[in-house]
Amino acid sequence: xxxxxxxxxxxxxxxxxxxxxxxxxxVYIPGSSVVNKTGSWRVFMPEFxxxxxxxxxxxxxxxxxxxxxxxxxxxPVFDYDYCKGCGICAxxxxxxxxxxxxxxx
Amino acid sequence: xxxxxxxxxxxxxxxxxxAACAGCGCAASLKLATKAFSEAMEEKxxxxxxxxxxxxxxxxxxxxxxxxxxxxxAPWIHVAFENAGAVASGVEAAWKKxxxxxxxxxxxxxxxxxxxxxxxxxxxxERWHNVVYLMYDNEAYMNTGIQRSSSTxxxxxxxxxxxxxxxxxxxxxxxxxxxxxxxxxxxxxxTASVANPYDYIRxxxxxxxxxxxxxxxxxxxxxxxxxxxxxxxxxxxRLAIETGVWPLFEIENGDFHNIKxxxxxxxxxxxxxxxxxxxIEFKKPIEEYLKLQGRFKHLFKQPEAxxxxxxxxxxMWKVLGVEVTxxxxxx
Numbered sequence: 514x515x516x517x518x519x520x521x522x523x524x525x526x527x528x529x530x531x532x533x534x535x536x537x538x539x540v541y542i543p544g545s546s547v548v549n550k551t552g553s554w555r556v557f558m559p560e561f562x563x564x565x566x567x568x569x570x571x572x573x574x575x576x577x578x579x580x581x582x583x584x585x586x587x588x589p590v591f592d593y594d595y596c597k598g599c600g601i602c603a604x605x606x607x608x609x610x611x612x613x614x615x616x617x618x
Numbered sequence: 619x620x621x622x623x624x625x626x627x628x629x630x631x632x633x634x635x636x637a638a639c640a641g642c643g644c645a646a647s648l649k650l651a652t653k654a655f656s657e658a659m660e661e662k663x664x665x666x667x668x669x670x671x672x673x674x675x676x677x678x679x680x681x682x683x684x685x686x687x688x689x690x691x692a693p694w695i696h697v698a699f700e701n702a703g704a705v706a707s708g709v710e711a712a713w714k715k716x717x718x719x720x721x722x723x724x725x726x727x728x729x730x731x732x733x734x735x736x737x738x739x740x741x742x743x744e745r746w747h748n749v750v751y752l753m754y755d756n757e758a759y760m761n762t763g764i765q766r767s768s769s770t771x772x773x774x775x776x777x778x779x780x781x782x783x784x785x786x787x788x789x790x791x792x793x794x795x796x797x798x799x800x801x802x803x804x805x806x807x808x809t810a811s812v813a814n815p816y817d818y819i820r821x822x823x824x825x826x827x828x829x830x831x832x833x834x835x836x837x838x839x840x841x842x843x844x845x846x847x848x849x850x851x852x853x854x855x856r857l858a859i860e861t862g863v864w865p866l867f868e869i870e871n872g873d874f875h876n877i878k879x880x881x882x883x884x885x886x887x888x889x890x891x892x893x894x895x896x897x898i899e900f901k902k903p904i905e906e907y908l909k910l911q912g913r914f915k916h917l918f919k920q921p922e923a924x925x926x927x928x929x930x931x932x933x934m935w936k937v938l939g940v941e942v943t944x945x946x947x948x949x
Contacts, residue, residue, distance in 0.1 A: 519633075519634075526687075530686050530687075534686065535686050538685075538686070540683070540685065540686050540687070540688050542688075543633075543688065543690060543691040543692075544630075544633030544688070544689065544690070544691040545633075545686070545687045545688055546633050546634070546635035546636050546682070546684070546687040546688060546689040547633050547634060547635045548635065548687065549635040549636075549637070549684075549687065550635070551634070551635055551636075551637075554640060555640075568622045570624040570625060573624055574624075574625070574626065574646075574650065574815045575646055575812075575815070575852050576646065576649075577638060577641065577642045577643070577644075577645035577646040577649065578634040578636075578645070579630060579632065579634060579649055580634050582628075583624055583628055587622040587623065587624075592634065594634075595634035595635055597639075597640035597641075598640060599640035599641030599642075599841075599848035599849060599851065600641070600847075600848060600849030601641055601646075601848070601849055601851055601852055603849065604849040604850065604852070604853060605852055605853070613849075
């Protein structure tokens with residue numbers, strides 16, 4: 514994925530929530546948790562094989578984050594900024610289009 | 619190739635970046651619930667955002683609202699452990715007075731619903747508020763460190779029901795809040811599971827569309843509390859359905875004689891009489907469900923406790939009007 518779909522939102526949160534304290538301690542930006550890049554928790558990362566995918570959307574439905582989106586053609590797109598690497602998508606995929614691989618830096 | 623569409627709206631009300639554990643079944647259940655709710659609101663009122671959420675303290679409240687951030691993209695109010703039902707009633711009454719169309723979604727965990735918030739829930743149902751109460755049932759107080767709740771199943775390990783020489787873990791049967799809610803004769807009560815998302819989405823939409831109160835109890839995994847590997851999170855709840863531990867049913871208007879049971883799948887043989895399921899012969903032994911989870915590990919040294927569990931499951935299905943046969947594992 515080239516650019517995070519939450520880029521504008523993250524910039525707004527970082528600009529307005531300065532020094533971890535909002536004016537009056539009010540949480541007024543919905544979905545502001547997108548600044549927490551939980552992808553750093555990951556040990557194994559899902560690798561997606563587009564040719565095998567039948568577009569059943571089970572990974573999209575089960576993903577607890579959600580860090581799986583749907584592109585224009587209807588294929589799942591993985592957002593590694595937020596994927597915690599739980600492996601549900603690989604375990605539930607009926608055709609084995611997703612495999613978990615050890616992440617290397 | 620033609621463009622295919624996912625079976626549910628791609629609008630998100632549950633943003634990524636929340637602090638839930640990897641593989642959290644409850645996070646998946648809330649994500650689906652809000653999506654289904656918004657679809658139902660769009661079909662009923664023409665506005666997908668015509669809902670508000672009142673959430674009791676619990677795992678999903680703690681992980682989604684770490685100050686100063688929130689994972690919610692819907693109007694959301696955090697309330698104390700015991701009064702999600704009462705606050706949802708108040709919000710609903712205010713919306714009625716303002717002439718605002720929509721429905722309130724109240725969310726509580728099993729501790730916040732079955733133990734602490736029982737009275738507020740009962741009052742909300744009895745006063746006939748136009749609210750859907752969603753109970754995500756992870757079967758203990760997971761947020762504070764896995765203490766037993768009244769919804770903890772028989773034989774489970776928790777930190778306050780430790781197994782050992784003189785104990786088998788939790789020694790009391792699970793409390794079925796869905797049946798208590800149905801005793802209020804409210805329009806709609808259902809149990810669901812994250813492992814059967816199509817059924818869950820359908821039930822959530824139906825609950826959102828009825829006029830009057832509705833109650834949905836959804837079983838979802840807690841990875842650290844159930845001692846399961848994160849990737850098996852959905853698989854283990856599926857095995858709960860297929861082995862008969864978790865029944866999927868719907869009760870409308872408190873009519874206990876016409877409980878709609880969903881077939882469990884997993885090769886189970888279902889016998890129908892006049893369109894109603896009267897008997898189910900399960901093919902998978904409950905050991906398959908138990909052995910995946912570390913919280914039931916000690917039971918394999920005390921097999922008589924598993925037989926007690928089987929008797930309890932049979933008794934619970936009998937209440938639903940179904941005779942079940944549960945197989946024993948092959949030697």
